[in-house]
Amino acid sequence: MKIPENMNQMGIGFFGTVMASISHELKNRIAVIKEQAGLLKDYSAMAEQGLEINTERLGRLGQGLTKQVAKADTILKNMNKFTHSADNLIRSTDLNDLLRLSVSLAKHLTDLHRISLKLRTAETPVKVTTSPFFLMNLIWLCLETLIRAADKPGTISVEILKRAKGGGLIRMQRDAAELRTERPVIPEKLKLLSDALEADVEWKKADKMLFVRLQADITNYDRIKDLGTIFGHYKEAENHN
Numbered sequence: 001m002k003i004p005e006n007m008n009q010m011g012i013g014f015f016g017t018v019m020a021s022i023s024h025e026l027k028n029r030i031a032v033i034k035e036q037a038g039l040l041k042d043y044s045a046m047a048e049q050g051l052e053i054n055t056e057r058l059g060r061l062g063q064g065l066t067k068q069v070a071k072a073d074t075i076l077k078n079m080n081k082f083t084h085s086a087d088n089l090i091r092s093t094d095l096n097d098l099l100r101l102s103v104s105l106a107k108h109l110t111d112l113h114r115i116s117l118k119l120r121t122a123e124t125p126v127k128v129t130t131s132p133f134f135l136m137n138l139i140w141l142c143l144e145t146l147i148r149a150a151d152k153p154g155t156i157s158v159e160i161l162k163r164a165k166g167g168g169l170i171r172m173q174r175d176a177a178e179l180r181t182e183r184p185v186i187p188e189k190l191k192l193l194s195d196a197l198e199a200d201v202e203w204k205k206a207d208k209m210l211f212v213r214l215q216a217d218i219t220n221y222d223r224i225k226d227l228g229t230i231f232g233h234y235k236e237a238e239n240h241n
Helices: 006-048 055-084 095-105 107-112 132-150 188-196 234-240
Strands: 091-094 115-120 127-130 154-162 168-174 200-204 209-214
Touching: 006 055, 006 095, 006 107, 006 132, 006 188, 055 095, 091 095, 091 132, 095 107, 095 115, 095 132, 095 154, 095 168, 107 115, 107 132, 127 132, 132 154, 132 168, 132 188, 132 209, 188 200
Parallel strands: 115 154
Antiparallel strands: 091 127, 154 168, 168 209, 200 209
16 A cells, blocks of 8 residues: 555655744744843943943853753754654654654644643653654644644643553543544544554543554555655665665
């Protein structure tokens, strides 16, 4: 079975959405750094005029700048990890690391909707052979689904569990008292991705939960290889490994 052509468009769309989100976060950090740099300039001018400077406030300003630079550095590192997730479309992946990155990438999305994300990783690595890029796309769509289902501020809890027969389980739960039902719970995009990743996505409305069950290994690699044209030739990358 080959993936429909619109999967290519969806992958490119996801890439663009995440990069736009990252650029927004960087813009926020730069704006704060610019403001604090302006204050440092004011302090410098005061010193040149022989005016007394509040050293405690100056110290806090320096700490603030260091903090903003560290945040910007983390955003750039996450961006680098995300872009390289498309280098080899299929590879062994630790779900703990992938969910940490996914939660970080979704910060702008969740902040817009005043959603707090709480991640609980497994105590040991949960290894699966899959497509990290498209699994992050699936996780993003799951988060969007839970946000849309309640359409109000709150918390989404994300937990990773190791399955007894191999593979992993991602459990997402919304804390809202009521969920909206006028829209489809599982959008078509999510169905396409879960089929490509050989994942089982289950919605339990009563518990306000989404479950994503992943096999230890994708058995039909051609489903993902068909998407290799998005970012390069997967077969060539595979031959170099």
